[in-house]
Amino acid sequence: MKTNAAVLWKIGDKWSVEEVDVAPPGPGELTLQVHAAGLCHSDDHNVTGDMAAPMPVVGGHEGTGEVVEVGPGVDRYKPGDRVLTFPMPACGRCRFCSQGRSWLCDLSARTMSATSRGDRYPFSKNGQGIGAFTQLGVFSEYTTVSEAQVFPLPDDIAYEPAALVGCGVSTGYGAAVRAGGVRPGDTVVVIGAGGVGMAAVQGAVVAGASSVLAVDPVMFKRAEAVRFGATHTSAGLAEAAETLRELTWGRMADVAIVTVGVMHGEWLDEMAGLISKGGKIVMTSVTPVAETTSSFSLTPFAMSGKSLIGNLAGFTNPLADFEELWRLHRAGRFELAGMVTNTYRLDQINEGYADMHAGNNVRGVVVFG
Ligand SMILES: NC(=O)c1ccc[n+]([C@@H]2O[C@H](COP(=O)([O-])OP(=O)(O)OC[C@H]3O[C@@H](n4cnc5c(N)ncnc54)[C@H](O)[C@@H]3O)[C@@H](O)[C@H]2O)c1
Ligand SMILES: [Zn+2]
Ligand SMILES: [Zn+2]
Numbered sequence: 001m002k003t004n005a006a007v008l009w010k011i012g013d014k015w016s017v018e019e020v021d022v023a024p025p026g027p028g029e030l031t032l033q034v035h036a037a038g039l040c041h042s043d044d045h046n047v048t049g050d051m052a053a054p055m056p057v058v059g060g061h062e063g064t065g066e067v068v069e070v071g072p073g074v075d076r077y078k079p080g081d082r083v084l085t086f087p088m089p090a091c092g093r094c095r096f097c098s099q100g101r102s103w104l105c106d107l108s109a110r111t112m113s114a115t116s117r118g119d120r121y122p123f124s125k126n127g128q129g130i131g132a133f134t135q136l137g138v139f140s141e142y143t144t145v146s147e148a149q150v151f152p153l154p155d156d157i158a159y160e161p162a163a164l165v166g167c168g169v170s171t172g173y174g175a176a177v178r179a180g181g182v183r184p185g186d187t188v189v190v191i192g193a194g195g196v197g198m199a200a201v202q203g204a205v206v207a208g209a210s211s212v213l214a215v216d217p218v219m220f221k222r223a224e225a226v227r228f229g230a231t232h233t234s235a236g237l238a239e240a241a242e243t244l245r246e247l248t249w250g251r252m253a254d255v256a257i258v259t260v261g262v263m264h265g266e267w268l269d270e271m272a273g274l275i276s277k278g279g280k281i282v283m284t285s286v287t288p289v290a291e292t293t294s295s296f297s298l299t300p301f302a303m304s305g306k307s308l309i310g311n312l313a314g315f316t317n318p319l320a321d322f323e324e325l326w327r328l329h330r331a332g333r334f335e336l337a338g339m340v341t342n343t344y345r346l347d348q349i350n351e352g353y354a355d356m357h358a359g360n361n362v363r364g365v366v367v368f369g
Contacts, residue, residue: 001031005058005123005140006349007130011049015059015139017347020125022142025071026117029144032083035159037138038062039344039352039364040167040195041261042286046133047353050262050288054114057131058123060366061087062166063138064159067150074147082153084166084322087111087134088313089148100320103313107148111135116146139349141368151318154326160343160365161336164195165325167313168363169336171284172199172259173325174314177207180255180282184208189240189253189274190230192260193221194356195339195363196284198228200257202334205229211247215240218359228335237270244274252276257311263287265294268308272296277304284311343367 003022006015025031043059045051067081077083088111090102097105114131115121121129122137122144137143153162172195176182188204190197193216204212205228213232214225222233232247234240244252256274263285271281287294301308316322328334341361344352352364 001142003140003142004346005137006060006346007056007058008046009056011047011052011055013047015349015353017349018125020058020123020130022140023120023122023124023144025069025074025144026120027072028074028148029071029116029146030067030074030077030150031069031142031144032065032150033068033142034063034065034138034140034368036064036163036368037366038163038166038168038195039349039356039361039366041356042167043133043139044353044356045286051286053112053133054131057114057133058137058140058143059133060139061085061134061136062163062168063136064153064163064166065138068142076147077150082155083150084153084162085136085138085145086149086151086166086170086313086318087136088316089146090318091148100317102317102319103315105148107146139346139366141346151322157326157329158337160367161340163365164336164339164363165322168195169199169325169339170316170321171311171314172196173203173334174316174321175200175257175259175282175284175311176203176255178315179309179311180257180280182207182209182255185210186254187211187244187248188255188257189213189215189244190257190259191215191237191240191271192258192285193225194259194261197257197259198225198339198362200259201225201228201230206328206333213240213243213247213253220359221362224362227338237267237274241274248276253279255280255282257282257284259284261285265291268294269296272301272306275306278306280307280309282309282311339363340365
């Protein structure tokens with residue numbers, strides 16, 4: 001089948017929207033007609049090379065759409081079903097899935113490879129195989145994915161805002177509620193108020209935080225953060241430290257959630273200074289893979305019982321936890337539509353990412369149609 005898709009041919013290029021072939025569904029796979037795809041910062045790490053998949057690659061991993069064809073053995077879905085994608089598969093059979101930790105599913109070993117199931121490319125052009133970022137490739141009108149990376153989308157939730165739940169919203173919400181374990185009355189600082197950070201702000205509010213400080217150099221983001229429940233804002237870490245000192249009488253934050261666009265190891269020490277003894281840093285952001293060191297002082301960190309937690313996908317068990325978000329959304333306690341600042345056609349995808357870099361979007365969304 002032919003499809004228009006946003007392809008990245010090499011690091012440093014722009015996304016190139018062109019016609020490619022999409023493979024028919026193999027065993028355990030299905031073909032989706034994509035309706036909406038969020039512009040997560042993680043796709044952009046391919047462009048900068050900070051964390052790149054093998055090239056060429058079709059981008060996009062937070063998406064919603066409709067099943068159009070199923071391969072042999074697929075029993076979770078049928079054509080016509082509304083679904084959303086998720087970078088972390090849930091096979092339902094491995095040790096981690098059985099333990100209720102499906103964000104660590106054994107199938108995720110192939111997430112960053114170009115081919116699915118070890119040998120097949122989901123896309124191709126003139127005989128050359130093209131991979132799909134995180135095995136999803138939803139910057140495409142059609143894509144073929146594993147049924148283990150697709151989850152039901154209820155009829156009453158619109159395609160556009162729901163796409164965000166496929167990565168940014170689950171990751172940010174889960175950073176507060178699950179990875180960070182925010183409790184009623186906690187003071188939470190969210191560093192980087194983009195798509196993921198804004199969901200973390202909302203997650204902290206849902207979990208009962210009494211104070212939520214959003215840190216972002218962009219004034220628009222700070223204003224938006226207040227709309228999503230932040231009680232305080234700062235433009236940078238030094239100002240945040242001052243605000244937290246006043247707010248907590250010197251005790252500092254219980255949980256710091258790091259959601260800046262690109263993290264650097266040398267910032268960790270100052271971030272560790274934002275949390276109280278016994279506090280947690282929830283590291284969500286990607287650091288350029290070539291940067292393999294972080295400098296922070298371990299003795300005071302250990303002696304004050306602090307924790308550094310790697311946050312993968314908000315510790316989300318999609319089959320159970322998406323339902324939690326739909327219910328909060330219906331109850332008016334988690335805002336989804338308001339997180340979509342601008343929508344784009346697929347051929348405007350580079351404008352969408354330019355807007356992300358310029359700080360114009362909480363989240364941009366590509367709408368197909
Ligand atoms: N761990 C995971 O599972 C996971 C999932 C999704 C995204 N991510 C990563 O999370 C990060 C955030 O993603 P996003 O889509 O929200 O990005 P985004 O670009 O939408 O938001 C990043 C925000 O950080 C702000 N920022 C930049 N530098 C800052 C600084 N020094 N201090 C404070 N704020 C700063 C920007 O102004 C922006 O508002 C990215 O690194 C992304 O790759 C990780
Ligand atoms: Zn599994
Ligand atoms: Zn993402």
